[in-house]
Amino acid sequence: xxxxxxxxxxxxxxxxxxxxxxxxxxxxxxxxxxxxxxxxxxxxxxxxxxxxxxxxxxxxxxxxxxxxxxxxxxxxxxxxxxxxxxxxxxxxxxxxxxxxxxxxxxxxxxxxxxxxxxxxxxxxxxxxxxxxxxxxxxxxxxxxxxxxxxxxxxxxxxxxxxxxxxxxxxxxxxxxxxxxxxxxxxxxxxxxxxxxxxxxxxxxxxxxxxxxxxxxxxxxxxxxxxxxxxxxxxxxxxxxxxxxxx
Numbered sequence: 001x002x003x004x005x006x007x008x009x010x011x012x013x014x015x016x017x018x019x020x021x022x023x024x025x026x027x028x029x030x031x032x033x034x035x036x037x038x039x040x041x042x043x044x045x046x047x048x049x050x051x052x053x054x055x056x057x058x059x060x061x062x063x064x065x066x067x068x069x070x071x072x073x074x075x076x077x078x079x080x081x082x083x084x085x086x087x088x089x090x091x092x093x094x095x096x097x098x099x100x101x102x103x104x105x106x107x108x109x110x111x112x113x114x115x116x117x118x119x120x121x122x123x124x125x126x127x128x129x130x131x132x133x134x135x136x137x138x139x140x141x142x143x144x145x146x147x148x149x150x151x152x153x154x155x156x157x158x159x160x161x162x163x164x165x166x167x168x169x170x171x172x173x174x175x176x177x178x179x180x181x182x183x184x185x186x187x188x189x190x191x192x193x194x195x196x197x198x199x200x201x202x203x204x205x206x207x208x209x210x211x212x213x214x215x216x217x218x219x220x221x222x223x224x225x226x227x228x229x230x231x232x233x234x235x236x237x238x239x240x241x242x243x244x245x246x
Contacts, residue, residue, distance in 0.1 A: 038056075
């Protein structure tokens with residue numbers, strides 16, 4: 001079911017984007033399949049320059065997603081067992097392998113033009129590390145360790161995952177940062193093809209973090225990383241049919 005916050009409460013704007021704007025849309029909690037469909041609708045609009053670059057920030061109900069590089073054995077319990085735990089299993093076109101999404105985890109989907117997918121991923125890592133540092137958590141990227149280690153790490157513990165998909169020069173999917181989510185579901189799979197321990201902002205700080213506060217920091221860090229100006233926008237504006245280029 002669609003979250004009541006999906007259409008937002010932001011003021012309407014005369015135009016949907018300017019060249020220096022990064023459109024940021026807060027969606028609340030959204031089913032994974034619904035979010036995937038939404039990304040494709042927005043990606044098509046971005047291809048036609050009906051909208052500018054977009055960052056969607058949201059949470060998902062419990063779900064395991066299988067990326068393009070997922071291997072047999074990464075979901076050892078079987079779909080029926082996971083369903084009994086209340087966790088859906090969904091295949092996805094993004095890069096990467098199996099990961100878990102759930103309430104309390106901040107997910108960011110970037111619908112952006114790019115001609116360098118590696119730099120697109122690296123920029124996500126830098127923005128995540130910056131936002132975590134501002135929230136009191138030291139983390140780092142592991143660029144030299146290979147694609148399975150993409151994301152952000154607090155020591156040897158993985159705190160954020162990244163998986164993207166590019167079509168016709170426009171990205172979709174993005175990152176997930178463990179803020180205050182249940183980490184046990186990670187123990188029931190082989191997350192990102194690794195045996196690494198997962199962690200969260202809550203576990204690192206040993207206190208309940210403020211998810212809305214971290215969400216704002218993440219949006220700001222992401223925007224700054226791209227040298228852009230953040231502009232909050234309601235989903236209904238992103239999906240509007242009327243021409244709206246500044």
